[in-house]
Amino acid sequence: MNILKFGGTSVGSIESITALMEILKSREGTENPVVVLSAMSGITNALLEMAESAKNLKDYSESLKLMEERHFTIIRTLLPAAAQNPVLTRIRIYLNELEDILQSVYNLRELSPQTRDLILSYGERCATEMISHIAKQQFKDVLYADGSELIKTDSNFGQAKVNVNLTEMLIRTFYGSNKDKLIFVTGFISSNDEGRVTTLGRGGSDYTAAIWGSALDADEIQIWTDVDGMLTADPRIVKKAFSLPELSYTEAMELSYFGAKVIYPPTMIPAFLKKIPIVIKNTFNLDFPGTYIKHGVSPSNLPIKGISSIDGISVLNLSGSGMVGKAGFSGRLFSMLSREQVNVVLITQSSSEHSITFAVKPSDSLKALSLINKEFDLELQAKKLEYPEVENGLSILAIVGENMKRTPGMSGKLFSALGRNGVNVRAIAQGSSEYNISVILSKSDLSKAVNAVHDAFYSDLKKTLHIFCLGTGNIGKTLFAQLQSQMQFLADHNDLQVKVMGISNTRKMHLDPNGIDLTQWEEELDMANMKASLPDFIKKMKAMNLPNCVFVDNTASPNPVEYYLDILESSISVVTCNKIGNSADYEQYAAFKQAARTYGVDFFYETNVGAGLPIIRTLRDLMLSGDKVARIEAILSGTISYIFNNYKEEILFHEIVKEAQDKGYTEPDPRDDLNGKDFMRKMLILARDAGYALEEKDIELQNMLPPSCMAAVDVDDFYAELKNNTDYFEGLKKQAAAEHKVLRYIGKLEDGKVAITLQMVDESHPFFTLSGSDNIISFTTNRYKDRPLVVKGPGAGAEVTAAGVFADIINIGKR
Ligand SMILES: NC(=O)c1ccc[n+]([C@@H]2O[C@H](COP(=O)([O-])OP(=O)(O)OC[C@H]3O[C@@H](n4cnc5c(N)ncnc54)[C@H](O)[C@@H]3O)[C@@H](O)[C@H]2O)c1
Ligand SMILES: N[C@@H](CCO)C(=O)O
Ligand code: NA
Known part of the structure; x- marks a missing residue:
């Protein structure tokens, strides 16, 4: 049998619930699954806010009303009139109970973790009641189960610890007498010995699914969500991120630990222990076969499985002579932090033992700082330790994959991709398991860095050059036409994608974060309501902070030349057919070359001499070869x-x-x-x-x-x-x-x-x-x-010149 868990987005709308029913329908005739449900998307947050509002004597009635409306609209749409009343009544009873609880919080101005858990439980209960009633129209023997009665925990409200043996026994007994029914069970909620509602913490519904799967020795635990499984990187950052067909449990944990929100790592443990495969599926894309997390994944040709990232991170650095040779120093530091519930995300220590750097969530940083000041008060006063400081505005990027262990050069690839794109690395850590290399970098570099690293590791799959072009005259126009007609060929034969991100002439400029459609660049530039401004164009280009970025100067103007140095120093390559830059002062010419070398980018100008004829290149090759x-x-x-x-x-x-x-x-x-x-x-x-x-x-x-x-x-x-x-x-x-x-x-x-x-x-x-x-x-x-x-x-003419510019651009892509 299988466990099917549907997350908030899968129970959040008429369309998704219809899709959910279809998914269940398509399984009819096979063994009944157990269906675990989350609250409707947004409801858990709304409940948390209502609880806080009540405590702070603020009005929560609007939100309560909205919650009712969202459920009622779905019931009224998806159920025939005659079948609506029982479930409307059920939900109304729940919401009345909820209102009473909120009123008590309001009266007492006190919100205990226990009450908060109770309040939250109504999200899962309402959704599961609603959906099981809708299912009754289409399936026989549907059963609603309140999961809180079947998962027994300690009294650590908000993040309760499961009593595994008791829970498994309860679930088995329950399932044993309801095997023939289609069971819909609330995710996330559980209860303590006294029967009070507890919750399983973040990602709790996945955990419920894993607990049920483990108790019932399920064949598969399916997690239904709104994306195509686990991707190689956050698709909001990397447009080319793609779905992974298979991952080991360790890989999935490493990936999700650093940000991939698809599944919450602890939830995998029961499945991992029993070797039950977890499959991530997309409710909205049934054609997607799923990402399988399982034991014994087949050998993969992917160098790494993915890149994960945490957006906001703070770093503390503890250094001083007092640490050298002192056994147990870091033990003292980290056990103190753990005792005080500060989660340390990453640690690096210099081999001289002079300093320890560690990363925490920004919300924990001040707490960590004051704990250190207290714990090491004596050492600090005696100047054996420096007073630590908190560094904010940082992010973590991690590459993950079991193949790393066997493949040399992985870290080289990572760091050269970062270096080439001007990303400064603040700290480095490699998991001793070699499944993970993590770096800390500036938050403003994160998006560029993730894209650059993605390109570096999956370059045999496809590389994107982001180009910003000045000049739409003879050469500029012809270049766009050539790019447009070669696009497909490049993708097919060079695994290269050239995206024009910005275009400017003396009149107007247009930038598009998704890339400009070259079949209609003239119309788009015409319609753009930005007057041309060279400094703004360059500022915007730099702000996009894209990897593999190229500035192309197709003008005959001295103005762009003034920015070449700044552009190169921003780790952006320059391609120019404009001769003014290289033929002005020698000093400037030399500075361009030096900047390109220092910042690891290219400065190409083949068309400065003889248009597309290979003259500059030939001379360079002669010189380089002595x-x-x-x-x-x-x-x-x-x-x-x-x-x-x-x-x-x-x-x-x-x-x-x-x-x-x-x-x-x-x-x-x-x-x-x-x-x-x-x-x-x-x-x-x-x-x-x-x-x-x-x-x-x-x-x-x-x-x-x-x-x-x-x-x-x-x-x-x-x-x-x-x-x-x-x-x-x-x-x-x-x-x-x-x-x-x-x-x-x-x-x-x-x-x-x-x-x-x-x-x-x-x-x-x-x-x-x-x-x-x-x-x-x-x-x-x-x-x-x-x-x-x-x-x-x-040695002149628009076609041959544009082709020379094109070739310079491609040569950057090939590096
Ligand atoms: N025609 C050839 O065979 C050939 C060969 C090699 C090199 N080149 C070089 O190509 C360059 C372009 O030549 P063309 O014939 O396309 O010129 P053009 O006059 O047709 O086009 C120049 C374009 O540059 C834009 N421009 C000028 N100053 C600008 C600024 N400050 N900001 C933004 N845009 C600006 C103009 O609006 C225009 O769109 C020249 O430097 C030329 O030396 C030409
Ligand atoms: N005007 C130039 C174009 C090529 O640089 C020429 O006639 O040679
Ligand atoms: Na040339």
Whole structure:
């Protein structure tokens, strides 16, 4: 036989009770289960509040009325009129009794633990009466059982201890004479020798189910709740948390000890002792097969079973010379705390014995502090111990799983995930069983930390990059389209998910904690009612505190650059196609690189030179492998390349410039291309990456435009001046053609010096044949001495640039 326990949410509404009946229906024909029920969701809390209100002479009648209404509504909806009266009367009797008790509390202004337990018992009684009556309509031989009469305990009200032998005998006897009936029994409540109601403490209904299961040697104890069993992490924190099919009792206890509220650990003990499987099922998702907690779980490929966390924790640290070599010191500390009912959640001790750090619930922290001050008064006064302080605002994160015992590198993985994401670890403890490694960290880091650790351990399952993008122009737009169309492929082939969490241009910004739907980012940005503000955008990005976070700069503006350092120092990677950052002061360039190293994040800018062509990466690989650059020769302006490759026959110079702009090759301001500034920036970045600490002023730039074009005040004026100088450009074209040469704007780095010059080259020159917006770069190095390493291909355009940005993002994901 089975025990089926339904929690508060499963008896809390018309829908859930209907579902509950369906679940029982589907089992008809098999042996009757014993059904254990909780109070309707929210009722236990309401009862506690009513009791407190009564004691404090506050009005509780509203809540009482509400409690009645919730039960009556369900009865009136789910029972035919003729069947309603008996149960309405029953509930009314209960509520009258309850009202009398509350009135006495009110009169006496006194609420004893005994009375509180009695008050609480009405939650389970009302729910169980109600549901057993509803069941009577659909099942024959339904029996309501008041569980408090069958579970006998001591008089420790609020958290009574069960008299196991007597209880098991009572349950067996009761069940023996009611075997053929469908029994509905109240969870949570019990009674002492005098027959006074006691309660079993937190999670008490699960405990009732386990006690019944153990007494009756059940085949299975099913805990029906509103989630898909035990998950790898709290789903409110980790969106990708997934259900675990199987857990050992120890794993389940470790996981629930640190926060997983699905089942309360002590409740498992009777089941554990008798090796009865506990199955967690979802009343609202019958397709979910359940999480099995049992003996002899099958070997699992999961490195850890889950990550659990406690949100609010306080830490006390006791240190001083007085502890060194003193046997029994920690014994004295912890037995004193236990005697005084302070629950110690975690302990770490330094091996020098100089200090003990331990964690307690924040509500216990001041009590612990004053107990220590009292207990160690002499040592404190003699300065053998430092006065302890309470540190608040902390959380615990724990990884749990029996596989840890057998697998090296688990703690390495944990700490590198935390370190990479800038999470500072305050204290560490590993259970001696090796089922659990716990760390204490700042509460504000908890969500990020749990996500990062989840990603690290289940990375073969799926990793999410959270990206925040500036710029929705040529490159930004194209990047979103590419991301959108590659999404599925990435998930299928790289186990990678890229989520755009925020987008801003100069007008508006939009951030969405669930990720922005890229099929309609433009509409969402349009509708967003946040005016663009770079500082706010960055503040919000940092506040989201997400793991694997990337800031993407697709602008041509100097403003975002001012924040790169701060962003990198917040453990957020930066991907940028904007060259302004790397081509300003050398000092700044070096600071970006240093910050990325220090904070363990990436600073990627492949598209700064040659758009998507692998130039920066190639140079980096050469340098990292110990090669030395002797010379770089390159054509690095896609725009000028396009112009010279197509400036032929009839077409005029200013027309071809316009064409390059229309094709998306130019900078937002095409003057930046033609005046050589863009080229100069690229050469500067390459020279720096090649190890030369150059500044802009060190670069020799031969200007290819007549002075009036250089002096143009805006883009329109610039085009007008290009047109005015048609003869000059035609002259260049004709001269080149006459000499069977082509025009090339070429950059050269040699002996630490950079020059960019306009040249006419013949077919013997390796840069003679180029087409479209091609860039070409040749590296002559110690290893590539006789024949240089050459990279060539389209070096401008939205598609190839966005693809380069995309690749940088993916490379962050792969690390
Ligand atoms: N076109 C190419 O082939 C190519 C190749 C490599 C690199 N790049 C670089 O790509 C970058 C973008 O070029 P584009 O053609 O997409 O430019 P664009 O003018 O089309 O778009 C720029 C975008 O940046 C936004 N923006 C500007 N300042 C901002 C700020 N302070 N905050 C938020 N948003 C801001 C604008 O609103 C606009 O949406 C440039 O730095 C360029 O050098 C371009
Ligand atoms: N405007 C740039 C884009 C690539 O950085 C060019 O023409 O080369
Ligand atoms: Na590149």
